[in-house]
Amino acid sequence: MSAWSTHHWNRRSVLRTAMGLAAAGGLTACGGNTGRDGGGPGAGKRLVQYFHAYGEAGTEQAVRRYAEAYEKADVTTQWITGSNFESKLFASLLTDKAPDVFEFHPQIQLVRSGQVADLTDLVEPVKDDFNPADIRSHTVDGKIYGVRMIDDPQFFFYRRSMFEKAGVGVPATLDELLATAAELTTDKVKGIYLGNTLHPVVNPMIWASGADTLDEKNEIAYHTDGVVEGFRTLRKLFTSGDLLLDAPTDFWDPSALNQGLTAIQWCGMWAMPQMQQALGDDLGIFPFPKVTAAGRPAVTNGGWSMFVNAKGENVEAAKEYVKWLWIDQKEYQEDWALSYGFHIPPRTSIAESADKLKSGLPAEGVRLFNEFGHFDNIGWTQAMITALEDVLADCVRKGGDPERALDKADATVGRELRKLFG
Template sequence: MSAMSNSNWDRRSVLRAAAGLAALGPLAACGDNTGRSNGGGKGLTQYFHAYGEAGTEQAIKKYAAAYKETKVTTQWITSADFESKLFATLLTKNAPDLFEFHPQIQMIKSGQVEDLTDIINPVKDDFNPADIKSHTVDGKIYGVRMIDDPQFFFYRKSLLEKAGIEPPTTLDELMEAAAKLTTGKVKGLYIGNDLHAVINPMIWSAGADTLNEKNEIAYHTDGVIEGIKKMRKLFTSGDLLLDAPTDYWDPSALNQGLCAIQFCGMWAMPQFQKTLGDDLGIFPFPKVTDDGKPSVYNGGWSMFVNAKGKNVDAAKEYVKWLWIDQKKYQEEWATSFGFHIPPRTSIAEAATKLKSGLPAEGVKLFNEFGHFDNIGWTQAMITALEDVFADSVRKNGNPEAALDKADKAVNRELKKLFG
């Protein structure tokens, strides 16, 4: 994922749209679907959210212009609600032929996205296996991963040294560090305005997961309850930066000296380095319990073909051309604006910008501690755990009771999806 420029935007908000996807199935079936053609001279339309890094819009349009088979028009969506605009448009005759989003099982169940197994299979072994797995349902692959986006804590080395602190390896140490680093103008820690970005990392670092291999609840554990209680303590400590001018995805909280440690994504690394130079370190979300281990959430974006569109085959050909065949463009997209990890192993291994210094350290953390999206973890489930945080971290609710409530919502969804 990449920061959006002018809005209080985060990856979670993008997933909110998927709540509307259940309704999308029957509605979209009434849409204008005149079968499959090769573009019919009308060309293709693709939807992208507005990435925060300069040059990204020009790059996507440059790639499209280089494609000779058919005209490709890019809708660069700058509004804060990319996802609601996307899903509203998917219900109309102006629906895009292809669009970027995240793997979500409802899009497959509702027949919204095209099976891309045939274009991915020939190069499947060159993709990070976790990226293939997170896009696969019943042996079919939906969506081509464009970038992987690990998220971790960035910190000012000088501030930690001055306070005599080592980079934290446990959540307790992180809380202690936040307390020591909080001074008059500077808060010790920033984890985003709504705290949503750290929910999954906290679950993984407590030795739990969202769902298990059988698509059953795996987050309701003693370790997670312990983590929620610690997060509540942190939230009320006065050591957490709350209501920053921009959200966690934007590097400005740390860059402007509002905090000493900030949760953010590798996409912002060049901006951090430009401002802070070598006074910058990273560490994963630390372990929450003794039997937990550090975790790195891997966000990212994927390209999907609208299965209900008029130009399905032409859209697939373009996706194959750009996101499978054009390795030079794929490397540029991943490393020339923000830093992202190319999902293709051959490109990732050749990407010189990721080979040394802090980017190489980011890749190492990603490889060692990375967790990918579970395609069965839907927006309604995400919202259920956001409610747990709202109730038990922001307010003083009982974590056990809040998790019981979440279980009901999650089990309802699981029954709908998996019977």
């Protein structure tokens, strides 16, 4: 689902963000106790869950409908609007008004700080029905923290008619992407849009360079000649005049492509129904093209997961609710993934039976996801994300030296790694 389905907000490290904000005690408004008592740990309890405001119509109503159907506790939903969900969430976690359940992305500092509860006992019985990559991305020291709700592949969407008119094909390399964008640019249409911050393409560019954020030993893996080349190529694109800058909405919203402001847009599969409604068959997709000969195409898998606040007063009741909704209620899980945009259900049994994903462009999205998708690395933290976004700002927006910018990032990332892994 749209807005912020990956880590591409204007972020700071979790601790820095949380400590620098005033307590957000006013965020949590408890609903009246319905007196529900279905037995078990949640009996008579009042739980609060946090969701960021998804862009698709019907999402908020769906979340509230699921909560209303739960009979063992009174569940209040806080639907956090605006682009500062992260700040509000982490500020609230420092207070006695913290949510019992919240959605976020798997990040190891939440585990190391004891903020999120171990959910192994919930997931283990059905672990084989989850995408194995989703299980790995939520696992620390053999324990599973968080339940994946949706997988959200991101790739390039393009207007077929514009490609045909310009006489260009789907680019296979980053250099070809720049050349294609130049051919597609007119006095009214820019060739390509990467989002207003450009942040969404940092990780796919790294992967398409044949590198990674961290390696299997949780050591720096992004500082390679290929990544340096990728940043330099993005600088060429930034200064070419073929890149749409400062669009009315950010990358997660399909308006730039739908309204003809650009011929190519980086976006998520969640927006595919809106794009198809606006553009019909004049719509295609392709992965981030390889940057170097040693690289390969890349697809970002964003998405959201549900966590239990381990420091809350109702941990067991919250775990029971998460199990009920995100483990047991397959009907709701399918509804959440497929009724308000297109997402890939992390449960294999649901994904395999999802008719909406079996043909046409959605099926192509699933294929690209399966062939080129990269999942969350739980060790890649907020501070590390910001460090690489700073590299992009330095050498793509400002024309700085990528090697020097990456050296600076290495220092930041290295400190984080030492704190987390010794």
